[in-house]
Amino acid sequence: MSEILRSYEKYFRRNRLPHLWCPGCGNGIAMKAIVQAIEKNPEFNQDNTVIVSGIGCSSRASGYMDFDTLHTAHGRAIPFATGVKLANPKLNVIVITGDGDCTAIGGNHFIHGCRRNIDLTVVLFNNNIYGMTGGQASPMTPTGKKATTAPYGSVDRTFDACSLAQAAGATYVARSTAFHVNHLTDMIAGGFNNKGFSFIEALVQCPTAYGRRNKMGAPAEMLKWMRDNAVMKAAWDKLPDEKKTPEKFPIGLLYETNAVDYDTAYESVIELAGGK
Amino acid sequence: MADRRLMQGNEACAEGAIAAGVRFFAGYPITPSTEIAESMAKLLPKYGGTFVQMEDEIASMGAILGASLAGAKVMDATSGPGFSLKQELIGYAAVAEIPCVLVNVQRVGPSTGQPTAPSQGDVMQVRWGTHGDHPMIALSPWSVRETFDLTVMAVNYAERFRTPVILLMDEIVGHLRENVTLPTAEEIAIYPRRKPTKTRAEGYEPFAPEADLVPNVADFGNGYHVHVTGLIHDETGFPVGSPKVTQESIHRLHQKINRAGNEIIHTEEYFMEDADFAVVSFGGTARTVYEAVSEARELGYKVGMLRLVTIWPFADEAIARLAAKVKAITVAELNYGQIINEVQRAAGGVCPVEFCGKYDMRTFEPPEILDAIKKMCEGGGAN
Numbered sequence: 001m002s003e004i005l006r007s008y009e010k011y012f013r014r015n016r017l018p019h020l021w022c023p024g025c026g027n028g029i030a031m032k033a034i035v036q037a038i039e040k041n042p043e044f045n046q047d048n049t050v051i052v053s054g055i056g057c058s059s060r061a062s063g064y065m066d067f068d069t070l071h072t073a074h075g076r077a078i079p080f081a082t083g084v085k086l087a088n089p090k091l092n093v094i095v096i097t098g099d100g101d102c103t104a105i106g107g108n109h110f111i112h113g114c115r116r117n118i119d120l121t122v123v124l125f126n127n128n129i130y131g132m133t134g135g136q137a138s139p140m141t142p143t144g145k146k147a148t149t150a151p152y153g154s155v156d157r158t159f160d161a162c163s164l165a166q167a168a169g170a171t172y173v174a175r176s177t178a179f180h181v182n183h184l185t186d187m188i189a190g191g192f193n194n195k196g197f198s199f200i201e202a203l204v205q206c207p208t209a210y211g212r213r214n215k216m217g218a219p220a221e222m223l224k225w226m227r228d229n230a231v232m233k234a235a236w237d238k239l240p241d242e243k244k245t246p247e248k249f250p251i252g253l254l255y256e257t258n259a260v261d262y263d264t265a266y267e268s269v270i271e272l273a274g275g276k
Numbered sequence: 277m278a279d280r281r282l283m284q285g286n287e288a289c290a291e292g293a294i295a296a297g298v299r300f301f302a303g304y305p306i307t308p309s310t311e312i313a314e315s316m317a318k319l320l321p322k323y324g325g326t327f328v329q330m331e332d333e334i335a336s337m338g339a340i341l342g343a344s345l346a347g348a349k350v351m352d353a354t355s356g357p358g359f360s361l362k363q364e365l366i367g368y369a370a371v372a373e374i375p376c377v378l379v380n381v382q383r384v385g386p387s388t389g390q391p392t393a394p395s396q397g398d399v400m401q402v403r404w405g406t407h408g409d410h411p412m413i414a415l416s417p418w419s420v421r422e423t424f425d426l427t428v429m430a431v432n433y434a435e436r437f438r439t440p441v442i443l444l445m446d447e448i449v450g451h452l453r454e455n456v457t458l459p460t461a462e463e464i465a466i467y468p469r470r471k472p473t474k475t476r477a478e479g480y481e482p483f484a485p486e487a488d489l490v491p492n493v494a495d496f497g498n499g500y501h502v503h504v505t506g507l508i509h510d511e512t513g514f515p516v517g518s519p520k521v522t523q524e525s526i527h528r529l530h531q532k533i534n535r536a537g538n539e540i541i542h543t544e545e546y547f548m549e550d551a552d553f554a555v556v557s558f559g560g561t562a563r564t565v566y567e568a569v570s571e572a573r574e575l576g577y578k579v580g581m582l583r584l585v586t587i588w589p590f591a592d593e594a595i596a597r598l599a600a601k602v603k604a605i606t607v608a609e610l611n612y613g614q615i616i617n618e619v620q621r622a623a624g625g626v627c628p629v630e631f632c633g634k635y636d637m638r639t640f641e642p643p644e645i646l647d648a649i650k651k652m653c654e655g656g657g658a659n
């Protein structure tokens with residue numbers, strides 16, 4: 001009897017599955033959203049798309065995806081991806097990164113990737129914690145939440161990675177969550193259509209290293225928390241300030257602008273230099 | 277024959293890179309290497325290549341590794357502090373077997389040290405700077421023309437062995453200006469990017485070694501769906517927690533280089549035919565040693581010199597032969613004592629090995645080496 005595959009399953013290296021993520025982890029949802037966004041895009045296929053990731057639970061996704069895949073070093077996915085893209089601009093380059101990977105150790109690369117407006121789509125799997133190393137605080141752990149390195153609650157202030165990306169020059173900035181999976185897919189698909197630096201923050205639940213320590217309940221409860229606190233951008237813009245409590249956050253396409261991407265800009269350098 | 281041109285060592289490095297087929301360079305400015313990046317910024321777009329100034333040396337290193345996997349021949353250049361920053365990704369390149377050339381134009385360290393002053397203090401860092409067991413190839417030029425030639429050689433070795441190769445320059449040669457005639461394209465042998473010889477349907481495994489122990493990893497974008505990781509991996513490229521695979525892959529990484537020692541290890545000898553004593557040196561310092569040895573010969577001392585062109589892997593055999601021939605060896609290097617430990621090890625106690633070092637931000641003057649030669653010869657080799 002032949003197995004019936006769902007259409008997106010061909011994008012996975014099925015011999016590498018099951019994945020190493022904990023039961024209830026949101027990374028698989030975000031990974032699936034990426035391949036479904038690829039499936040929707042007539043110009044993206046498995047031979048012309050490269051997945052680049054850093055180090056962390058989230059960054060392990062590259063190993064499960066049946067493309068040319070590059071699992072780099074902690075924080076360095078964006079520089080590697082920059083090299084891939086500039087050496088072969090015909091390739092579509094997608095970066096998968098974690099909140100620590102992207103905004104702590106890789107923070108400088110992140111802002112300079114945005115500034116260059118290099119044509120990458122970066123999907124940040126934000127689980128609010130260092131998952132792989134067992135639950136230390138990340139720059140995106142909300143103030144007051146507990147982590148193994150913040151046993152009394154974190155006093156650090158938190159990065160808003162979307163605002164950061166926008167300020168640094170990204171030309172497409174969106175946020176969604178593992179609860180809003182179809183919406184997340186659309187946000188990623190929108191990033192693929194932007195020729196420039198596209199950034200999508202995907203909020204994912206980490207029941208093991210974050211939820212449990214912060215008494216957020218089972219994975220389903222964490223997903224419900226996303227449902228109850230995420231506000232669509234249009235509604236968010238109309239929300240009176242007193243209703244924008246610290247728990248609430250906007251999702252959707254947060255920012256979009258037009259600017260020349262790095263590859264295109266460099267073509268004019270080649271022309272000026274008289275190169276081929 | 278091409279024209280004779282006055283050029284700097286750093287410029288010759290950039291010319292060599294272009295001639296060897298380098299088409300991607302990522303860099304970050306640092307003295308005394310900056311002219312390499314500046315030259316590449318000017319030259320690369322003329323050849324349809326890409327120069328990018330990254331936000332730091334780690335990013336530069338990441339970018340060249342990504343570009344190499346996407347099919348380009350790649351290089352980047354730095355000096356002490358920048359070279360320290362690159363260490364993690366040098367190890368990545370070694371274990372993921374990514375061809376790349378890194379130029380380190382040495383300056384005085386540690387830390388910011390003496391930014392514009394010459395030194396040869398990174399000899400051991402080049403070998404052991406990144407964590408874990410890994411082989412290393414490092415070449416060290418002593419002239420502007422040789423900088424061109426060794427850059428080409430470095431690019432070829434990087435491609436041939438799929439490994440990081442370090443061009444270990446120093447400020448002396450980097451900023452030296454000489455009249456040189458560069459070879460024409462026809463005179464230069466280029467090692468092309470290795471290509472898969474099997475299709476996926478035929479069971480292609482990207483990290484399966486060929487007879488020379490080097491794998492033919494497919495460039496991205498060719499439908500091979502290669503997985504590249506810094507984790508220890510098997511021939512499929514995927515990580516495994518197996519002791520056997522771990523041991524075998526670390527061993528193969530070393531063996532692919534060690535077995536090719538005869539191809540990689542280059543030394544040069546001067547005045548050695550009838551020599552009873554020898555000076556061992558490399559890079560810019562070897563220029564002063566040559567002067568001093570020539571003078572010593574005029575004074576009647578039976579002394580010669582051996583120049584290490586390849587620093588790593590170390591020229592064990594050449595040094596062992598030298599030790600068997602001479603009564604004593606002096607090692608001249610611009611540091612507190614680094615390569616001397618290798619020379620002593622390779623000499624195996626067969627003859628005494630003396631040290632002539634300097635670390636005061638100035639290059640050697642010939643009389644300093646001459647004094648060391650006189651001391652060695654007059655000591656007669658007795659310790």
Ligand SMILES: Cc1ncc(C[n+]2csc(CCOP(=O)(O)OP(=O)(O)O)c2C)c(N)n1
Pocket residue numbers: 055056057058059074097098099100101102125127129130131132133138
């Ligand atoms: C240079 C370096 N520093 C530290 C580590 C250890 N480390 C591995 S993953 C990780 C954090 C991962 O957290 P995040 O990026 O948020 O990803 P997640 O695991 O939560 O998906 C750390 C600190 C490393 N591998 N390399």
